[in-house]
Amino acid sequence: MQRIRLSRLGKIMSRFLPDTFTVLLVLTVIIASFAPVSGTTAEYFGYATKIAIGLLFFLHGARLSRDVVIAGFLHWKLHLTILASTFVLFPLLGLGIGALVPAVLSPTFYAGVLFLCVLPSTVQSSIAFTSIAGGNVPAAICAATASNIFGMFLTPVLAGILLSAQGHADFSLEALRSILLQLLAPFILGQILQPWIGNFLRSKKTILMPIDRGSILMVVYLAFSESVTEGLWRTISISDLVMLIAIDIILLAIVLTATMFGSRWAGFSREDEIAITFCGSKKSLASGVPIATIVFAGQSIGSIMLPLMLFHQIQLMACAVIAQRYANKLVKASNAI
Template identity: 65%
Template structure:
């Protein structure tokens, strides 16, 4: 039990925030102060990401343009199309949850877990760094634009110039500032990765607690049934399985090497809670943010568990292939 808690403490902490918010939601003036603090923490997070990301790594990774186009097409085309197909199914889940499913489909990929799983599976790590970073940077523009397009199509609205400005000021501006000071802080931050990890994970926990506090006060647990929650889990699993199959098998049909297929699989199948939670706060301000973020939170946990298993399987199969190649050479 201790080993499980030590390995999965962050997953437990995220669900812990939901439990705490359900029992002790924050409201009134304290909630306003907490919201401001959360926005500052998120801005600091994107500043640190900008300051850590080496320009040399970006330039080297950008050379593999076919891989990046495949990942971006999966993230911002295939995923949204699957989301629209799911929403076309009648009476599948509550409206706020349906909005959340479509929202997670237009989000960028993760950075840390995409790179980590690619490394464990012995994929193309430099390409993963560039691809995941490019997805996040472009996502600051593409996600709100896709929300405006798709939600308008669905009659949901949810996008405005103010939302775009909020994302640019809160997320992109700190990242650009971080890139400007990267030559001065990059090495220091590389030696002190714990700082970024604390801000990264801490800001997400703050966003989750704030969002669910507001949702609990708004009566989220009275509005959602167990059937709704089961539907979200099933839909999230179906989405992940569909995209994992698409990225791995179709990339093989396109002739990508094994290392590149691994990178495409992990970078193309992820959705970022770190970017999605603060974006939801901006884009859906005044709406049921807790319920909208719930499908993303559940998807985030499912993708981590599924990809952890896949990464280990890829690593084992890679060792077998390497051993077989050595035997062939000896023969």
């Protein structure tokens, strides 16, 4: 009996432990804090980072099956609901948080929160949690993918509109050109080659994972190196971090509640409700970090990315618990039949 209790306790605690990628992110920030890259080395590292980002979006395009996308887009009501949550509800909530500036939240951190609110949904974790919970996986694949495709355009545009008044970002033709060259062009090339290399890349997901995560870690290291050189940690306090965590938790809780109960009210099935809940409430760190380097080009973005990095771990912990509860309810319902 004691072993069973300890085993249950271990499973509960494991839900709240950071995932491997989060640990790597923290280690990257620590390394950048004590050994930031600068000067000519930073310049060449920046070139390498752009190449890595291009490769990241190429792989996204090459691994994406067109058949799945076409089939999933037929469920247009579900996709519109998820897109509305991602690119309408989140930004509106972000604007509401502006009431905390500057008394509670600094303009720089608020820029990070607003940027978080206009980002697309995650892909891998949204699909994984939908699968665990017994939801509509094909719809989740298509919805999360569509969110990221639209996000290449909507995120910079929305960021430019919402942040222009803050003086942190302004959408320009140069930003559009950078997005087309660094993100969209590699993605389209990957889609073109997908019929020939797609199956191979999907079968080598584990082997190629270091490329996905490595490119993000490179961007984070470069961004925080620049910020640390400019005195990042002299301007951030413990109270700032606590406030950002609280805002992220409240933001996620509101959207989770809205997507979960809103989808029920709209008459969606249980499977669709699960897909809407997980795809409509999450924000992509993998897409957000590369896009931030373009939207905030020439600026120190370390502090701007903090809300997103914190939100990344918070959403994983919360969604892990919710997915398990959905799964438990499904098991109980099956046993009752």
